[in-house]
Amino acid sequence: MVKTSLLPPSSTHDSHRLIAILGAGAIGQLMYHKLTVCSPTPEVDDVMFIGRDKQTRQQKLDFINDKQQCHKALATILGTEDNRLAQVELLLVCVKAYQVELALIPLLTKLSPQCHIVLLHNGLGPHFSVAAALAKHQGLTLGTTSQAALKQNQWQVKHSGFGVTQLGHFSGPLMPTALKMRLNNLHSDHQPIEWHQPVLPVLWQKLAINAVINPLTALNQCANGQLAATQYQAQIAAIIGELVQVAQCDGINLDKAALSARVYQVIALTSANFSSMYQDVAHGRPTEIHEINGYICQQAKAHQLDVPQNQALLERVLRLSKPNNINST
Ligand code: KPL
Numbered sequence: 001m002v003k004t005s006l007l008p009p010s011s012t013h014d015s016h017r018l019i020a021i022l023g024a025g026a027i028g029q030l031m032y033h034k035l036t037v038c039s040p041t042p043e044v045d046d047v048m049f050i051g052r053d054k055q056t057r058q059q060k061l062d063f064i065n066d067k068q069q070c071h072k073a074l075a076t077i078l079g080t081e082d083n084r085l086a087q088v089e090l091l092l093v094c095v096k097a098y099q100v101e102l103a104l105i106p107l108l109t110k111l112s113p114q115c116h117i118v119l120l121h122n123g124l125g126p127h128f129s130v131a132a133a134l135a136k137h138q139g140l141t142l143g144t145t146s147q148a149a150l151k152q153n154q155w156q157v158k159h160s161g162f163g164v165t166q167l168g169h170f171s172g173p174l175m176p177t178a179l180k181m182r183l184n185n186l187h188s189d190h191q192p193i194e195w196h197q198p199v200l201p202v203l204w205q206k207l208a209i210n211a212v213i214n215p216l217t218a219l220n221q222c223a224n225g226q227l228a229a230t231q232y233q234a235q236i237a238a239i240i241g242e243l244v245q246v247a248q249c250d251g252i253n254l255d256k257a258a259l260s261a262r263v264y265q266v267i268a269l270t271s272a273n274f275s276s277m278y279q280d281v282a283h284g285r286p287t288e289i290h291e292i293n294g295y296i297c298q299q300a301k302a303h304q305l306d307v308p309q310n311q312a313l314l315e316r317v318l319r320l321s322k323p324n325n326i327n328s329t
Contacts, residue, residue, distance in 0.1 A: 016045070017087055019179075020088040021047070021049050021050070021094055022049075022095055024049050024077070025094060026157050027147070027149055029061060031094060031186060032073070032075060033073065035183075037063070038065070048075065052103075056079040056084075059075050059076075060073070060074055061155050061156070066159050085110040086110065086111065086112055088111045088112055089112050090183075091107075091115055093118060093121070095121065096122075097288040098290060100119060104117070113137050113138065114137045114138065116139045116141065117138060117140050118142075119141075120144065122210050122292060123210060123292040124203055131170065137173055139172035140171045141168065142167070142170045143168070144203060144206040145165040145166075145186075147159070148161030148162075166195075167193060169197060170199060170200075200250075201253075204247045204250075209263055210277075212267075213263070213266065214277035218275065218281045219317065228264065242305075243296055243307075246296050246300045250299055277289065281317070289317040289321065297310050297311050
């Protein structure tokens with residue numbers, strides 16, 4: 001067991017600039033540990049979570065790294081009325097796609113007027129309303145991560161797979177270099193953080209991966225790897241074909257063959273995993289279907305395109321899952 005220094009919240013000087021994480025799920029907790037105890041220069045007192053309650057509290061966390069070592073930490077979960085929200089200069093939003101607007105928009109005026117926001121959810125869509133709600137000096141970066149983390153219990157997370165984290169500027173002021181350097185600590189073993197400009201092509205690529213794997217595993221109740229079977233080939237090709245057409249009308253050129261190869265690569269790399277949508281449906285939680293296949297349908301409609309495969313997946317998953325509601329996770 002590796003013991004790390006646990007600084008109490010009182011050690012945080014009032015003028016400190018803070019990094020905050022909204023969403024303490026598996027990815028939110030992984031980001032916390034990467035930015036604190038796992039970073040080469042651990043600074044444990046300037047990274048905090050933002051909770052839903054008014055009161056600030058402390059929470060003990062466990063992080064099990066790839067070498068099965070356990071790091072212990074004592075995290076501050078800032079309450080929604082804590083004045084320190086105004087010191088938050090970088091906010092990593094790690095909630096589910098359907099929770100982004102409800103969780104983030106009411107907070108924006110409480111954060112520093114220069115706060116930079118990073119959205120890290122599956123799917124697309126919430127970035128439009130978030131960009132519109134930001135103050136003049138609040139910039140927006142979008143990203144995606146294929147790092148994997150598994151919750152062993154609510155406050156114990158295991159780093160279960162290495163992957164790449166891809167980020168890029170979307171709107172407003174650029175992220176200051178000092179914050180960018182701090183985020184470079186989110187790298188996984190041999191894969192540095194990738195910064196992309198423009199970022200949307202990368203996010204459409206990830207959308208294709210999620211548009212295939214997530215609904216098909218949820219509907220067929222299978223692990224990701226089972227989608228490599230020939231019975232799914234035609235359907236997967238049709239989902240990707242529709243997405244490529246819609247993306248093109250949105251000004252994003254994607255190579256269908258390369259995208260399809262990438263989707264099958266992720267199916268192979270994550271073959272034993274059960275997708276997040278499979279798990280959401282299995283646990284009776286809402287899913288991110290609106291921000292995944294639903295986003296493809298929405299953009300298709302705007303361009304007067306038909307996307308029957310994605311439309312059918314959207315409707316079938318909606319019949320399986322709960323209506324989206326921020327309080328239900
Ligand atoms: O992002 C994922 C998810 O489950 O949401 C994939 C890449 C499909 C891995 O399971």
